[in-house]
Amino acid sequence: MRRGRIRWLFAVLVLALLAAGCGSAGGASDSTELKIAVVGPMTGDAAQYGQDFTRGAELAAEKINAAGGVAGKQISIVTFDDRNDTTEAASVAQKIATDASIVASMGHFTSSTVYAAMPIYKSNELPLVVISASDPKITEQGNEWVFRVSPTNNLGAEAMADLIVKQLGLKKIAVFYLNTDFGKSEREYFVARATANGGEIVLDEAYQPDAKDFSSSIIKLKNAGAEAVYLSSYYSDAVLLIRQAKDAGVEARWFASGAIISPQFPEIGGQAVEGVLTSRVSQGESWDAVAAEYRSKHGAEPSPFVIYAYSAVQAIAAAAQDAGTSREAIRDGLAKIKDLETALGPLTFDENRQAVYQSFDYLVVKDGQFQPWQP
Amino acid sequence: MSQAAPLLAVIDLTITYGGIRAVEQVSLTLQEGELVALIGANGAGKSSTLRAVAGLVPIAAGDVRLAGESLRGVPAHQIPRRGLVLVPEGRRVFGELSVLDNLYLGGYTRTPEEREAGLERVFALFPRLKERARQAAGTLSGGEQQMLAIGRALMANPRVLLLDEPSLGLAPVVVEQVFDLLRRLHAAGVSMLLVEQNARMALAVADRAYVLQTGRIVMAGPAAELAASDAVRARYLGAGRMPVPPGGAATGPDDSA
Amino acid sequence: MAAVTLPVVIDQLVSGLAIGGVYALVALGFALIFGVLRAAQFAHGEVYMVVAFLVLGVLPWLPWSGPLQFLLAVVAAAVFGAAAGVLIERGVFRPLAAAPHIAPIISTIGLMILLQNLVAYLKGSELHRFALAWPQGNVALGPASVPALKLVIFGTALVIPALLQVALTRTQLGRAIRATAIDPETARLMGVDTARTSAVAFAIGSALAGIAGVLVGALYGVVYATMGVSALVKGYTATIIGGVGNLVGAVVGGLLLGVFEVLVASYVSPRWTDSIVFAVLIVLLALRPHGLIGRAIPEKL
Numbered sequence: 001m002r003r004g005r006i007r008w009l010f011a012v013l014v015l016a017l018l019a020a021g022c023g024s025a026g027g028a029s030d031s032t033e034l035k036i037a038v039v040g041p042m043t044g045d046a047a048q049y050g051q052d053f054t055r056g057a058e059l060a061a062e063k064i065n066a067a068g069g070v071a072g073k074q075i076s077i078v079t080f081d082d083r084n085d086t087t088e089a090a091s092v093a094q095k096i097a098t099d100a101s102i103v104a105s106m107g108h109f110t111s112s113t114v115y116a117a118m119p120i121y122k123s124n125e126l127p128l129v130v131i132s133a134s135d136p137k138i139t140e141q142g143n144e145w146v147f148r149v150s151p152t153n154n155l156g157a158e159a160m161a162d163l164i165v166k167q168l169g170l171k172k173i174a175v176f177y178l179n180t181d182f183g184k185s186e187r188e189y190f191v192a193r194a195t196a197n198g199g200e201i202v203l204d205e206a207y208q209p210d211a212k213d214f215s216s217s218i219i220k221l222k223n224a225g226a227e228a229v230y231l232s233s234y235y236s237d238a239v240l241l242i243r244q245a246k247d248a249g250v251e252a253r254w255f256a257s258g259a260i261i262s263p264q265f266p267e268i269g270g271q272a273v274e275g276v277l278t279s280r281v282s283q284g285e286s287w288d289a290v291a292a293e294y295r296s297k298h299g300a301e302p303s304p305f306v307i308y309a310y311s312a313v314q315a316i317a318a319a320a321q322d323a324g325t326s327r328e329a330i331r332d333g334l335a336k337i338k339d340l341e342t343a344l345g346p347l348t349f350d351e352n353r354q355a356v357y358q359s360f361d362y363l364v365v366k367d368g369q370f371q372p373w374q375p
Numbered sequence: 376m377s378q379a380a381p382l383l384a385v386i387d388l389t390i391t392y393g394g395i396r397a398v399e400q401v402s403l404t405l406q407e408g409e410l411v412a413l414i415g416a417n418g419a420g421k422s423s424t425l426r427a428v429a430g431l432v433p434i435a436a437g438d439v440r441l442a443g444e445s446l447r448g449v450p451a452h453q454i455p456r457r458g459l460v461l462v463p464e465g466r467r468v469f470g471e472l473s474v475l476d477n478l479y480l481g482g483y484t485r486t487p488e489e490r491e492a493g494l495e496r497v498f499a500l501f502p503r504l505k506e507r508a509r510q511a512a513g514t515l516s517g518g519e520q521q522m523l524a525i526g527r528a529l530m531a532n533p534r535v536l537l538l539d540e541p542s543l544g545l546a547p548v549v550v551e552q553v554f555d556l557l558r559r560l561h562a563a564g565v566s567m568l569l570v571e572q573n574a575r576m577a578l579a580v581a582d583r584a585y586v587l588q589t590g591r592i593v594m595a596g597p598a599a600e601l602a603a604s605d606a607v608r609a610r611y612l613g614a615g616r617m618p619v620p621p622g623g624a625a626t627g628p629d630d631s632a
Numbered sequence: 633m634a635a636v637t638l639p640v641v642i643d644q645l646v647s648g649l650a651i652g653g654v655y656a657l658v659a660l661g662f663a664l665i666f667g668v669l670r671a672a673q674f675a676h677g678e679v680y681m682v683v684a685f686l687v688l689g690v691l692p693w694l695p696w697s698g699p700l701q702f703l704l705a706v707v708a709a710a711v712f713g714a715a716a717g718v719l720i721e722r723g724v725f726r727p728l729a730a731a732p733h734i735a736p737i738i739s740t741i742g743l744m745i746l747l748q749n750l751v752a753y754l755k756g757s758e759l760h761r762f763a764l765a766w767p768q769g770n771v772a773l774g775p776a777s778v779p780a781l782k783l784v785i786f787g788t789a790l791v792i793p794a795l796l797q798v799a800l801t802r803t804q805l806g807r808a809i810r811a812t813a814i815d816p817e818t819a820r821l822m823g824v825d826t827a828r829t830s831a832v833a834f835a836i837g838s839a840l841a842g843i844a845g846v847l848v849g850a851l852y853g854v855v856y857a858t859m860g861v862s863a864l865v866k867g868y869t870a871t872i873i874g875g876v877g878n879l880v881g882a883v884v885g886g887l888l889l890g891v892f893e894v895l896v897a898s899y900v901s902p903r904w905t906d907s908i909v910f911a912v913l914i915v916l917l918a919l920r921p922h923g924l925i926g927r928a929i930p931e932k933l
């Protein structure tokens with residue numbers, strides 16, 4: 001009786017360990033399939049982003065497959081979990097790149113995980129399309145296997161610095177940044193442009209990725225005399241910081257990186273995040289069309305990462321269609337993409353395999369939603 | 376009195392530890408108001424017998440009856456409620472708790488009113504404990520701790536008190552005090568089963584005694600008779616030595632621990 | 633860095649005591665369970681997390697606002713926590729009572745992973761908004777203006793251990809719990825049903841974790857599936873600071889840890905908080921293995 005119960009407990013334990021540790025395993029190679037890996041945080045604090053990646057990629061794959069697929073093949077999306085951890089990212093990348101049935105990979109959420117994984121894709125000659133990581137230097141490494149459809153963070157950061165100092169005339173600025181490759185690099189571009197514009201950084205505060213209690217930073221903010229606060233953050237940190245600061249009685253205008261754009265931001269932030277300003281690459285009709293598809297399927301507004309993932313699949317499919325379905329052919333096909341119609345609008349890779357972006361829109365949280373901002 | 380049903384009866388008790396028999400077919404009785412001693416060498420099975428009676432050690436065979444009711448299979452924590460309490464070897468007071476808390480725990484199975492009455496009784500018996508009521512029990516001297524351990528057991532107002540080596544590790548003067556106390560309790564009519572290595576002292580206070588040797592009872596009878604028997608004198612009282620003079624500091628071979 | 637003025641320091645101390653109060657409750661529950669069962673309850677942080685989610689679920693059913701809502705949320709947390717504690721004690725600890733010591737430890741680690749993944753699966757691993765209607769705003773404290781919420785959390789984290797202390801020292805059940813922790817066999821000789829007492833201690837300890845989960849939810853404004861991990865780490869750290877098995881020490885250790893963290897974050901950098909805290913912990917363990925106040929207070933549990 002007792003022994004039976006112990007065995008039962010061990011079975012539960014083993015199940016739990018399996019549930020914690022596993023990603024989806026790749027199936028057998030199938031020549032009628034064009035297999036694309038989607039990798040990102042599928043579990044843990046940032047799992048929301050992994051889900052955005054998966055949903056965006058699957059939505060695009062369904063659409064393309066319904067229209068007959070690519071070069072006679074059906075696109076199949078396989079997801080992998082790197083838990084937003086650099087060590088895990090490298091080992092998952094190894095697993096993906098050595099699976100001969102996979103012809104392209106897309107994802108790794110943060111710049112840090114992309115940096116950890118990109119040499120592995122190069123040495124195993126598998127194209128990687130980056131769909132969120134925003135450090136400009138990622139595409140300045142001369143790694144010809146790495147492409148990026150999402151914008152670099154300098155663009156958004158500089159647009160926000162212009163808005164705050166030039167357009168709104170707010171000079172005293174506090175900056176909070178996530179202490180990661182993403183946060184540090186975005187902060188650098190923001191601070192450089194803001195000071196060049198004549199702004200003054202009155203508080204410059206880093207925080208750790210797992211921070212939930214911002215008390216000590218907020219006390220500094222309370223006493224810094226800032227007119228504007230800029231956050232190089234993801235939605236989860238930004239929403240906590242803003243709510244805790246408002247609870248503590250901080251009065252300043254809030255601005256944040258485009259990385260915060262997610263339906264969860266106004267949902268969790270509630271009244272506290274009303275009026276927060278951010279920026280996003282300009283959206284065309286194609287974006288709206290995909291957003292409508294997404295809404296009808298998932299009943300929620302898509303984050304930009306859904307659109308980036310969608311566009312990445314479109315780009316890979318176009319490359320395979322034009323140049324062939326081998327890894328190398330897809331790499332060559334991607335490099336040649338110019339003015340391809342994607343969810344993002346016309347997509348062109350520059351000589352560094354970085355998607356070219358022209359204009360930015362400012363968004364404000366109003367009535368619980370991100371809406372175009374009117375000055 | 377001897378024809379009345381015994382208050383406590385141990386009947387053919389056998390105890391095994393991992394297949395090895397520690398106590399084999401031990402039978403003994405305790406009448407109302409009696410003080411019975413169980414003596415024997417180290418490892419003879421004295422403590423095991425007491426622990427089995429108190430429910431701490433499973434009974435492999437035989438039975439224990441308290442006023443005719445079997446205690447076999449009754450969980451240890453339900454036995455005090457039935458009127459039998461063991462004062463464990465080594466005193467085992469709750470050192471980090473106050474003297475008062477220790478006593479209140481002794482009356483755990485009693486109603487609040489009974490506990491307060493018990494407290495008065497115990498404080499009357501041990502004025503020293505009253506003085507130190509707020510002190511942590513671990514800060515008491517060895518003798519005071521033994522008083523506390525006995526006082527704590529008396530809080531349950533038991534029909535039978537089992538005492539496991541109450542003199543162990545105490546200074547000779549204090550040993551005297553402990554046995555004085557046992558005499559007083561005996562005079563007050565408390566029924567007691569006493570396990571002791573200090574056979575000389577035990578036989579001096581007991582009405583009757585049993586001698587346990589390697590798990591079996593080898594001798595039994597009135598304490599005075601056993602104390603006078605050559606076999607007991609040779610084996611347990613130190614051969615050729617005279618009985619201890621009253622108040623004397625002589626120690627037997629067994630209680631040097 | 634902001635100038636070091638009295639209002640700033642008061643603000644910092646209140647922040648430290650609020651989060652420290654949460655650590656103290658977690659640590660107190662952990663120490664109580666450890667004291668009675670002699671085994672670390674690694675799923676303690678998950679009780680905190682699950683209860684926070686359960687209370688979030690019942691909040692809409694509490695139509696009251698103001699202090700009454702806060703009080704009811706705390707009471708609900710205690711009830712859910714105690715229920716979770718009873719289930720874990722019955723389901724994990726009691727069946728393994730006779731098994732080797734490592735068995736319950738492995739089982740609670742498994743339970744920790746299981747609960748975390750279960751909640752992540754059911755509720756998603758994103759943040760969930762957790763807001764209580766009271767307390768809001770700031771109150772004046774000397775020359776400083778500090779969030780009322782933090783004062784209330786600190787107050788709660790003082791009142792509850794004080795009530796527990798009274799219960800443990802003034803009631804027979806409390807004495808029985810303490811006796812069971814010190815010497816279970818002798819406690820049984822007193823007539824204490826130690827299995828039941830252990831279950832009660834487990835339930836109380838888990839209720840404390842549940843209350844802490846709700847307080848931290850209110851403090852941060854969110855709850856999330858992985859929140860139990862840091863609670864376990866911080867609670868464990870606090871018990872080590874206070875001395876394992878020492879209830880007063882657990883509370884003092886939790887408060888000290890909270891204040892120390894805020895001071896390091898304020899005057900060194902938030903980046904280094906955890907590293908410095910653990911460095912100090914290692915030094916402390918080397919110098920005073922029984923905790924900062926391990927020996928100063930003789931009354932353990």
